[in-house]
Amino acid sequence: MALCPAFTKAGCPCAYKGKPCFGGYCGVHKSQAPKEPVEPPSPKPPTIEPYFKNDNHTIFCGDSSQLMKQMPNESVDLVLTDPPYKDYISQRPNNDYAKPIDKGAFTFEKLVSDIERVLKPNRHFYIWCCDVTVADAIIAVKNSKTLKFKNILKWVKNNWGAGDCKGAYGRRTELCIFGQKGRREFFTNRATDVFYANRIPPKRGKHPTVKPVSILQDWIERSTLPGEVVFDPYAGSHSMAESAKLAGRDSISFELDSQYCDLGITKLT
Ligand SMILES: C[S@@+](CC[C@H](N)C(=O)[O-])C[C@H]1O[C@@H](n2cnc3c(N)ncnc32)[C@H](O)[C@@H]1O
Numbered sequence: 001m002a003l004c005p006a007f008t009k010a011g012c013p014c015a016y017k018g019k020p021c022f023g024g025y026c027g028v029h030k031s032q033a034p035k036e037p038v039e040p041p042s043p044k045p046p047t048i049e050p051y052f053k054n055d056n057h058t059i060f061c062g063d064s065s066q067l068m069k070q071m072p073n074e075s076v077d078l079v080l081t082d083p084p085y086k087d088y089i090s091q092r093p094n095n096d097y098a099k100p101i102d103k104g105a106f107t108f109e110k111l112v113s114d115i116e117r118v119l120k121p122n123r124h125f126y127i128w129c130c131d132v133t134v135a136d137a138i139i140a141v142k143n144s145k146t147l148k149f150k151n152i153l154k155w156v157k158n159n160w161g162a163g164d165c166k167g168a169y170g171r172r173t174e175l176c177i178f179g180q181k182g183r184r185e186f187f188t189n190r191a192t193d194v195f196y197a198n199r200i201p202p203k204r205g206k207h208p209t210v211k212p213v214s215i216l217q218d219w220i221e222r223s224t225l226p227g228e229v230v231f232d233p234y235a236g237s238h239s240m241a242e243s244a245k246l247a248g249r250d251s252i253s254f255e256l257d258s259q260y261c262d263l264g265i266t267k268l269t
Pocket of ligand 1: 065081082
């Protein structure tokens with residue numbers, strides 16, 4: 001028994017082949033209708049169109065929490081993302097490329113549940129984090145029923161952060177959680193959990209937290225096959241998309257800031 005597509009709270013507008021309609025079911029008499037009252041289908045939110053699209057790469061400019069709703073289940077082969085966990089303005093007040101973000105909007109729990117849904121089975125995921133957020137990220141993954149925590153990968157940089165240098169160790173690493181949904185083996189050589197690359201200065205990268213393409217490309221090639229789809233819901237300068245292009249993989253990126261989306265287009269064209 002199929003629900004009438006035109007059914008609304010006001011009733012069923014069609015006289016289906018002259019037969020009675022009841023409770024949203026066309027051609028159904030009251031006596032045959034399901035006992036449970038049916039709710040009319042809620043209107044679908046409008047689809048947000050891509051900001052940029054070519055045969056292999058797509059950029060959506062907008063809020064990831066909205067855009068995520070239009071991502072089909074089990075549709076991507078790798079999630080490789082770097083979510084916003086700090087307010088760039090307070091962190092780097094003199095940085096021209098710093099943008100304020102709504103700190104309350106992001107949680108690792110939400111990200112993990114989105115990854116659970118959109119990632120195909122037997123695939124990998126990578127979530128960048130830092131000393132301060134790594135515990136929250138791991139707890140969120142460990143609480144997941146379908147995702148498995150595997151490693152904390154370390155990017156060792158050529159510089160280290162300022163801050164409380166007399167009361168804390170200077171941070172020279174950035175951390176990334178690696179895990180799996182199901183199991184997939186690496187497609188390239190075995191590797192340790194330490195990766196070396198120079199930091200990209202914000203002036204050169206046109207973004208305050210650019211991740212190195214050399215490392216991202218290595219991970220993409222390790223975790224996917226050519227032509228598979230890599231997804232980053234917090235794209236920033238689009239270093240993931242750039243790395244996917246270099247690796248011959250497809251990419252889908254979400255980014256709130258149109259300036260960073262424009263930067264992404266320059267890397268993909
Ligand atoms: C840590 S940065 C990503 C940097 C990136 N990995 C790179 O290499 O350039 C996070 C990005 O998420 C974006 N962002 C913040 N909130 C967002 C949201 N709700 N939806 C989409 N993007 C968002 C920010 O504008 C920022 O560029």
